[in-house]
Structures are given as structure tokens and as C-alpha cells.
Amino acid sequence: MNIVAKDFTPVTTVPPLKASRISKEYLGGTFKALDDVSFELQENQITAFVGPSGCGKTTMLRIIAGLEYPTRGRLEVFGKNVQGPGPDRGMIFQAYTSFPWLTAMQNVEYGMKILKVPAAERRERTMNFLKLVHLEKFADSYPRSLSGGMKQRVALARTLAQNPAIILMDEPFGALDAQVRWEMQELMIELIEREKKTVVAITHDIEEAIYLADRIIFFSRQPGRIKADIPLTFKGGRRIKQKEELLELPGYAELERQLFAMMREEIK
Numbered sequence: 001m002n003i004v005a006k007d008f009t010p011v012t013t014v015p016p017l018k019a020s021r022i023s024k025e026y027l028g029g030t031f032k033a034l035d036d037v038s039f040e041l042q043e044n045q046i047t048a049f050v051g052p053s054g055c056g057k058t059t060m061l062r063i064i065a066g067l068e069y070p071t072r073g074r075l076e077v078f079g080k081n082v083q084g085p086g087p088d089r090g091m092i093f094q095a096y097t098s099f100p101w102l103t104a105m106q107n108v109e110y111g112m113k114i115l116k117v118p119a120a121e122r123r124e125r126t127m128n129f130l131k132l133v134h135l136e137k138f139a140d141s142y143p144r145s146l147s148g149g150m151k152q153r154v155a156l157a158r159t160l161a162q163n164p165a166i167i168l169m170d171e172p173f174g175a176l177d178a179q180v181r182w183e184m185q186e187l188m189i190e191l192i193e194r195e196k197k198t199v200v201a202i203t204h205d206i207e208e209a210i211y212l213a214d215r216i217i218f219f220s221r222q223p224g225r226i227k228a229d230i231p232l233t234f235k236g237g238r239r240i241k242q243k244e245e246l247l248e249l250p251g252y253a254e255l256e257r258q259l260f261a262m263m264r265e266e267i268k
């Protein structure tokens with residue numbers, strides 16, 4: 001079995017992220033996108049945000065990223081109130097966010113330049129991460145000559161190279177076709193495991209959530225609330241890289257059934 005041992009013992013007592021009673025209103029307070037959302041992330045844990053369209057997943061992720069502010073509630077990263085974006089959080093979007101006028105290498109280096117990482121270290125980290133996403137031969141290629149999957153690998157390398165403690169992903173593989181998506185999911189599991197990151201990933205895809213996550217937070221809609229917070233205990237505290245092995249585990253089918261039923265309830 002291709003199994004990676006997983007240890008969730010916290011290194012510090014301060015959680016990497018703590019959301020306390022977050023609400024977000026739009027349209028002058030007449031529309032509630034999020035209502036009283038509280039959770040704590042554990043270090044080195046992958047959490048998937050799942051729920052029907054419009055339940056506030058992206059809003060919650062943007063609040064964590066510091067791109068939006070909650071109307072009420074408090075958000076702390078390593079015990080500090082979030083005041084805006086910061087180098088402790090890196091974001092990967094569905095749309096390919098590489099700069100078209102920069103090569104793959106320059107794209108990976110760019111964020112580190114902003115963070116004022118010295119040039120030699122920057123170069124070394126860039127090459128290291130391009131290698132990890134299997135793009136070392138494409139270091140000098142421009143995004144237009146790369147496939148969708150390759151562009152997302154550049155985004156993954158760029159985010160990891162900046163070494164944020166928390167990685168936020170909004171449907172990162174949503175635009176990829178099935179086979180590339182699958183390859184990217186496997187690569188992500190491998191890299192996250194290696195780099196020991198705390199991850200929040202939004203996905204519409206229940207199968208993808210079960211495969212990637214250690215924990216699923218399911219949002220209900222209008223207003224967006226936490227409907228269920230599900231630790232994926234059937235994995236026995238491990239990450240399993242080969243999907244077919246995951247499917248065979250007792251508990252997989254029941255969890256998938258439960259999530260589909262919850263989704264159906266929400267979209268009724």
C-alpha cells in the first residue's frame with residue numbers, strides 16, 4: 001500500500017488559524033453570506049471546504065487570505081488578528097495566475113523577490129521547486145507554451161517557494177481535464193506531505209475532497225453556516241496517495257454517500 005504516515009501532533013499550542021463567530025454581510029447588511037462560522041485549523045492538516053454553490057466558501061477563503069474583512073467575528077493566524085494579506089498565507093486560484101510576460105522560473109521567483117529573499121537563495125529555491133513539480137526542463141518557457149496542468153504546477157511551485165505556513169486553494173484543479181486533475185491531486189498530496197503545510201482547499205468535487213483532505217468542513221447555504229465538520233477517520237490518520245487503495249477502505253463509500261446526501265439536501 002502506498003501510504004504516508006500522518007502525525008497531527010501540534011508543534012505549538014497556538015493554532016495556525018482560528019475563526020471565531022465570523023459573519024459576512026453584503027448589500028448593506030441585507031444579505032448574509034456567512035453566519036457565525038467558527039473553526040480552528042490544526043497544523044499540517046488539509047481541510048476541504050465543501051458545499052453547494054453560493055454557500056460562502058470563497059468568501060471564507062478570501063477572509064482568511066485577508067482580501068476581505070468579516071462584518072463580525074475574529075480571525076487569527078498563529079494568535080494574531082488578521083489585518084490583511086501576509087506572507088504566512090499563500091493562495092492558489094482556479095484561473096492560472098502566472099504572469100504571461102515572465103518565464104516559469106521568473107514566475108516562481110517573483111513572489112520571493114517581493115518578500116526580499118536574497119538572489120542566490122531565490123534561485124536555488126526556484127530550481128528546487130521547479131524540479132519538485134517536474135518542470136525543470138521548462139524553466140525558461142513562457143506560460144503561453146505550457147499546458148493548463150503545467151501552469152498550475154508553476155502556481156504550486158511559486159506558492160511553495162514562498163514558504164507560507166498556510167496554503168489556500170480555490171478550486172485549484174477545477175479547470176483541468178480529468179487525467180491532469182488526478183495527476184495534480186497526487187502531486188499535491190506528495191508536496192504538501194513533504195513541505196508540512198496547513199492547507200485549506202475549496203472543491204465542488206466530493207471525491208476530490210475525500211481524496212485530498214484530512215478533514216471536511218461542509219457549508220450550508222443562505223446563510224453560509226457550518227453544517228458538518230467531518231474528520232476523515234476512515235483513513236486511520238494516514239494520507240493514501242493511490243486513489244484505488246482509498247476506494248477499498250471501509251468507510252469510504254459511507255462517507256461519500258453521506259456527503260452526496262448533504263449536498264442534495266442543500267440544493268433542494
Ligand SMILES: Nc1ncnc2c1ncn2[C@@H]1O[C@H](COP(=O)(O)OP(=O)(O)OP(=O)(O)O)[C@@H](O)[C@H]1O
Nearest residue numbers: 026027031033051052053054055056057058059060
Ligand atoms: N461582493 C459581493 N457582493 C454581494 N454579494 C456577494 C459578494 N461576494 C459574494 N456574494 C454572495 O455571497 C454568497 C457567497 O458567495 P461565495 O462566492 O463565497 O460562495 P461559494 O460557496 O464560493 O460559491 P461557488 O462555489 O459558486 O464559488 C453568494 O450568494 C454570492 O452571490
